[in-house]
Amino acid sequence: MSPKCCKRGDGDDIADVNSIEIGPRRANNSQIGMQGVYLVAAELTGQEFIVSVTSRNARGADLLVTDQGCQRAWSVQVKATHQNRGFWLLGEDAKNIKSPTHVYVFVNLKGKERPAYYVVPSEFVAANVKEDRSKKSGKLFYYLNRTDAEPYLEKWNFFG
DSSP: OOOOEEEOSSSOEEEOSSEEEETTEEEEHHHHHHHHHHHHHHHHHHTTOEEEEOOTTOSSOSEEEEOTTSOOEEEEEEEEESSOOSEEEEOGGGGTOOOTTEEEEEEEEETTEEEEEEEEEHHHHHHHOEEEEOTTTOOEEEEEEHHHHGGGBTOGGGGO
């Protein structure tokens, strides 16, 4: 089942709903987002970083990450989708939240396959955020095209 959505002009749909179909059950955006957060935390932990999940209402950061010696620290914003879309939705603040130690990890969940992770510096995201207006609701929305993020596929070296 395809969610109700608006068109961006390039044939890709931007979801305008709070939940989406996944097989016989429904998963809402919050569940998909949390799955992405914990998968990114597991990836970073597997690379021997110390990772802490923030409270769900923390603005701008889903994870706080440090190296084993507590010499370097990063904040991480995770955006996940279960569909192989050509974009990720962002908040308006993505245009303004930028720091050499703040990074976005965009996650494309692929069912039982390994997800695709795009590790994108916040400065790049801020410079490449697109905006459009929903034809249905008139609401302004912000997004990053996957083609802009492609050079950052699996770029875990951002963390050193």
